[in-house]
Amino acid sequence: MISDAQFAQTAIRAFTRQDQQISDLQTRLSSGVNDPRVSADPARAMELSALRDLRSDLSTQTDIGRIAADRLAMTDSVLSEVSDGVRELYRISLQANNDTLTREAHGALRVQAETLRNTLLAAANATDPQGRPLFSGNAPGPAFVNAPDGVRYQGDNSATAIQMGRNTLMQTGLPGGQVFGDGQDSVFALLDDVITGLSDPVLGARDTVRANQQATLQLGIQDDPITFDIAGPEGRTLVQLPLSAGSEAAQIAAINSVSAQTGVQAQAAPDGVGIRLSAAGDMTLSNQTSPMGNLASRPLVTLQQLDSDGTTTSDPVALRPAHLERQELLARSSAKVGHMAEMHAAVGALGSTLDSRLEQIAETRLTVDQAMSRLNDVNVAETITRLQTLLLTQQASQQSFVKIAGQSLFDYLR
Template sequence: MTLGTTLFATLASRNFSRLQTEIGTLQARIASEVRDPRPSADPTRAVQLSAAKEMEATLGRYGANASSAADRLAHADVALGEVAARMRELKDVVLQAGNPTLSDEGRAGLRIVAESAREALFALANRKDAMGQGLFAGYAAGPAFVKEGDTVRFAGNDGQPVAQLSETLRVATSLGGAEVFMAVPTEAGPRSVFELADDLVATLSVPLAHSSPQRTAEDTARLSLAAPPAPATVRFTLTGPGGSVEIEQRLPGSALAAINAASPQTGVTATEEPDGTLVLGAVGRITVSDMSRSDDPRDVLATFTSADDKGGWIMPARFDAASLTDAFDAAVSHMAEQRARAGALAASVDTQADAIRTRQTRIATAIGGLEDLDVAEAVTRLQQLLLTQEAAQQTYVKIANRSLFDYLR
């Protein structure tokens, strides 16, 4: 092939352009201190870098989940702390209500405090996090608790939101509303905090405020059981000179037969008047106590009077000051336990967040090692390219300036 002046110039121009492009690219790499990102430059490094960046993105999601979980659990902890404070406030009301010298005005003031605490409990049970999601509603979109007449119903579900904090670790970000508010372990079985609050308000209101869980008379007494709105079973303890027996009677109906059947154990006999009132007789003291009814009313269950018209209303045994105190003690302990559970979850999230940050630091170091440019090596290579460019340009100038006459001399 004949090498003409035109072809020589074209080839030289291409080489100069390639050199200039490589020099410019290397200068840009030195300025940014980043290696060539193209997979063709180093396929093995490109695969490692892709995997590292994918892990970096995954850890970023785990970190965001940890932050969200920590915020949600912090809201739950604050709410549970306020719930515990309200339960202690209600317990204090129970203790004050047990004062035998308490006036009707004082009782009315305590009732206002109890009603306010009950409303605060309802609001706290429906507390939401920063995203507007109920803290105790599970996966339900609406409120966790709703009012239906005089009762409060759990309207959430048993789902428990969780946060993915690693490839294998999922941590709950809240507690179940039903377990927190509807399952206080009392001697009478699981009760809701709202039921306990309603019981306390009822004891501070007429007629329960003027009732007693136990009535006593000497030799003779009159017992009239309150009629329930629907069939129900009443139970109470009858104590006479001979001992105590639990009486059970289905209402509507008369407890006459049940009382007389137990007469050998109690020493108490009964007769019935036309209006259904039972006249109890014994040689000694007669006591009726521990009364309850299957429909759990917040109302008077019976009237008990002695021969000299002393006595009065009998209320369910669960409204006794000692029973209420025990119930609210259980509620305070229950809330402390629930708050401890939330704290344990928050501690787990914090620990995992620290682990995520450590992993992010390590993966960032690995990515830096794959991406960062060896500046000293790059500068040496740049100097070589500049020297090569300068030599090539000088050579080109010498050759390009020659003509045929120079070769014929």
């Protein structure tokens, strides 16, 4: 049999458990949060843990994405400045392609081109808010350096990228070699050529040199041969001439080897200086290039008109190397304007793609937050119903305990 003391202790422990359950429910209602203990609901706890891990990963992606967005915004700003600079370069090339300009005007254009070169070099070596170069790829240090032979690219020509998610790689920049070019194709080589074209001795040279019937041809000396177009009464063709010292005989032979195609003949000048050219009409020389790929930075060909008795009638006129021809510089400048517009648009597209990805992450985070809220937040209606049930149960239990505890042996014997 259970004694009155044992019965009372059992009832008190039951009442205590009910009080604790009621207190817990009241606490949840006041805080609005479910019991965080794993033991309270293991399945819910596991789901919450997975959602917290996912949210942490999304937060990390967001932080990385915002840094990348700042980098792309900086790149976009720099390329906007560079695009303006390249348009300025085109304007300089266009104005330089004007034979009526004075030497002072050409000198002013040269100063503008030199200033622009420094400005674009500084832009090409710009860094992002983290201090990393924008255009050197994954290589450390400045993307471009001033070398004796001009501005040289020293990046690794790779496109920077970040990992956003397990299977998502987002590009965060463009290779400097792609944006500014490298070697002779770079915007800096073009600027150097424009500056050279605005400086002596190239400034006074012409894209095409002409003479009638007789002229003296003088050639510079260098190790590599040159080629140029020679035209006369019979037509036009390309001729290659050696320029090494003592090669005058080979030069005359090369010109005479195509005389049937041009109508231009060559012989040693009577005074031993230069080569005498003769034709039954006009002669023109143009398109001076190097078959070895070494582009000359100075004129190597000059032509001087002679009268019928062989005396000079004008000053010698130098021939511009083909890559320094005014029309060529203008065409290259125009191409750079279009190219830089494409690069600017490409960076804009990368920024737009990254913004879309960040929006997707934000939407996913919102969904995760809502799921976590549903798991964390207490169900008010359900909890109130359960609390009311516990209160009624407690009240009934207490009434039963009082009634049973108040009975005596005589109450059972009646």
